[in-house]
Amino acid sequence: MRTAKAINLRVRPLQSVDLSFPVDGIIGAQNDIHLLGKPVKAFDLAAFYASLGTILSPTVWVPGTGHGINQTAGRHVTLPASDQPLGWGRLKYDSNAIREGMSGSILFELRAEHVKAALDKAVGLRENVWVQKYERSVFEATQSAFDRDDPNSRLNRLKRLATISQQQHDQLKTEYTDFSGNDIGGYHNGVVKASVTNTSTSAHKLRTTPQGGGSVQDWVMDQPEIINNQRNLSYTRGYEYRHPSLENDAQCERAQISLLDEQLSAASATNFVRGSQVERDATDGFHQSGLPRRYLGNDLRAIDLDIKRLQVAYMDTLLVSPIDGVVTGVFRNNGDSVRAAQAVVRIENDAEIYLVGTLKYRGLLRIGQSISLTTGLFDTESKMISGVVAAVRGHDSEDELWDVLVLCSNRDPAGLPVFPINYNFDFDNTSIEVIV
Numbered sequence: 001m002r003t004a005k006a007i008n009l010r011v012r013p014l015q016s017v018d019l020s021f022p023v024d025g026i027i028g029a030q031n032d033i034h035l036l037g038k039p040v041k042a043f044d045l046a047a048f049y050a051s052l053g054t055i056l057s058p059t060v061w062v063p064g065t066g067h068g069i070n071q072t073a074g075r076h077v078t079l080p081a082s083d084q085p086l087g088w089g090r091l092k093y094d095s096n097a098i099r100e101g102m103s104g105s106i107l108f109e110l111r112a113e114h115v116k117a118a119l120d121k122a123v124g125l126r127e128n129v130w131v132q133k134y135e136r137s138v139f140e141a142t143q144s145a146f147d148r149d150d151p152n153s154r155l156n157r158l159k160r161l162a163t164i165s166q167q168q169h170d171q172l173k174t175e176y177t178d179f180s181g182n183d184i185g186g187y188h189n190g191v192v193k194a195s196v197t198n199t200s201t202s203a204h205k206l207r208t209t210p211q212g213g214g215s216v217q218d219w220v221m222d223q224p225e226i227i228n229n230q231r232n233l234s235y236t237r238g239y240e241y242r243h244p245s246l247e248n249d250a251q252c253e254r255a256q257i258s259l260l261d262e263q264l265s266a267a268s269a270t271n272f273v274r275g276s277q278v279e280r281d282a283t284d285g286f287h288q289s290g291l292p293r294r295y296l297g298n299d300l301r302a303i304d305l306d307i308k309r310l311q312v313a314y315m316d317t318l319l320v321s322p323i324d325g326v327v328t329g330v331f332r333n334n335g336d337s338v339r340a341a342q343a344v345v346r347i348e349n350d351a352e353i354y355l356v357g358t359l360k361y362r363g364l365l366r367i368g369q370s371i372s373l374t375t376g377l378f379d380t381e382s383k384m385i386s387g388v389v390a391a392v393r394g395h396d397s398e399d400e401l402w403d404v405l406v407l408c409s410n411r412d413p414a415g416l417p418v419f420p421i422n423y424n425f426d427f428d429n430t431s432i433e434v435i436v
Contacts, residue, residue, distance in 0.1 A: 002363055004432040006373075007401065009357035009425040014407070015323045015349035020341045022316045025110035027344075030334045035107065035327045040347060043105035043320035052311045053304050054092040057081055085139050085293055086300055089130030091307060094123045095314055105320040108332070108344055112317035119310040126303055134300055146270040155266040162259045169252035176245035192242040272296070325349035328421070350421050355387065355406040357425075358395060361434060365392045365402045369434060373406075376429040385410070385418050 032038060059076040066072055081087050093101070095116035132138065147153045272295050329346030332338055355373065359365070372386040387408030395401030410418050 002361070002434050002436060004359045004361035004371075004434050006425045006427060006430045006432060007358040007360050008427075009355055009359070009373075009430070011410075011419045011421055011423040012354045012356045013325070013348040013350050013421050014352040014354060015325065016328075017321070017323060017325075017347050018329075018343040019107065019319055019321060019345045019347060020343050021108075021110060021319060021338055022340055023110070023313075024339050025112070025317060025337075027108055027332060027334050027336050027338060028111035029109045031107050033333075035330050035345065038327050040107065040321045040325060040327060041105060042322055042324050043102065045315075045320070045322065048101065048315075049312070052093050052308050053301075055081070055087045056090040056092045057088050058090075084134075084136050086130075086134045086297055089127040089135070091123050091126060091304070093311055094120050098311060098314055099318070102315070102318055102320060106318050107321065107327075108319040108334075110317035110338075112314060115310065115314045115317065119307070119314050122307045122310055126307060129303065130300070134296060139296070142273050146266070146273040148270060148274060153270075155263065155270050158259055158263045158266055162256060162263070165252060165255045165259065169248055172248045173245060176248065192244065272299075319344060321347045323347060323349050324351070348421055350410050350417050353408055353410040353419065353421070354390065355385075355404070355408060355425075357404070359402050359404055359432065360400055361402055361432075362400050363434070363436070365389060365404065365434070367392060369436075371406050371435070372433040373425070374431050375425050383418060 057078050057080065059078050062075055062077050064072045064074040079088075099106075133142075144150065145154050148155065150156065325347040326349075327345060328348045330344075331346070332342075332344045338344060355371075367389050369389045370386065371389060372384065374382060374384045376382050385408050387406045389404055390407040391405040393403050395403055412418050
């Protein structure tokens with residue numbers, strides 16, 4: 001064991017932070033106006049970020065059973081997440097839940113009503129979208145509608161409709177071809193030039209009785225069954241000619257084009273709902289029942305990530321400490337305007353400290369060496385602290401001088417600080433022992 005002298009040595013906290021907001025704003029609330037000297041606890045932001053996607057499972061009331069001494073009280077029962085293939089629809093962390101989850105650690109908060117409103121709106125809309133697209137009954141109906149193996153699925157019906165449309169076109173084409181060679185009325189070589197209307201009327205023989213009495217007279221014409229027959233022929237020539245055969249071709253082509261677009265959309269939706277055909281065709285493809293949930297889950301997670309950006313934006317307006325420590329500085333107060341990264345409050349952790357400075361020591365100092373320090377306070381009290389060398393480098397001017405950082409625990413058996421932060425050790429009243 002050898003001795004050393006403290007040329008200049010002072011106490012620095014192991015951890016210290018000047019807390020600031022990552023966004024501009026106006027301070028809307030301060031947790032405590034008497035913050036200086038108050039201990040604060042670290043808030044685990046990383047763990048809270050990871051929990052932002054938590055889903056609330058609804059509860060149902062189960063009434064009690066029995067009577068008298070055998071009666072059991074009713075209770076609320078939480079429905080399991082397994083009831084839904086993609087979980088339930090309500091996110092836990094709206095603005096109120098975030099504020100409540102962080103309330104014990106918030107030091108300052110900005111005015112952020114617009115961010116809170118946007119977040120709460122997004123959380124509500126997420127639940128509505130879930131009801132419309134991802135709830136179990138809708139999920140199962142969607143899978144049924146886009147089942148590749150079901151002949152009544154959307155994709156297979158579209159294929160049959162395309163075949164029917166082509167058959168309809170072909171049969172009409174045959175009829176138009178057979179008829180187009182006949183020059184009848186206003187129809188020639190497939191073109192309708194005019195319309196021809198042919199009407200006829202006929203009447204059966206009548207038997208009448210004179211109104212004033214007399215004999216019955218039979219009215220008999222040359223044809224005993226029909227006594228009146230008239231024929232009318234109407235021929236109308238229009239200016240807009242039509243070609244039904246070509247119109248049939250055009251209608252079929254338009255229908256096929258439209259059906260191709262619908263089939264493409266249905267094939268894409270089928271992949272999305274039932275799983276990629278490439279993965280299904282793999283060796284274990286038909287055992288990959290989780291594919292549809294994975295794809296639909298990706299879609300739902302995309303919504304959740306958009307909401308998470310709003311959740312984080314609101315959390316950015318709440319100032320919490322990342323370390324345990326004591327408030328040693330308050331630079332802004334309620335109502336002040338602050339810029340992003342502008343210091344608002346300072347937190348220092350004095351549970352562990354560095355002794356920082358220059359030692360005079362005839363020998364070689366190494367990282368990890370133990371050091372014991374004793375100093376007298378005001379010539380009446382003696383304090384002792386020990387630690388290990390955490391960093392060391394030679395001094396520029398003399399080979400016996402060392403710039404050091406010594407890591408020490410700064411708590412006595414009663415849990416009180418041994419030395420205050422920024423305490424400077426006196427050269428004459430301080431002795432240092434280096435354990436070789």
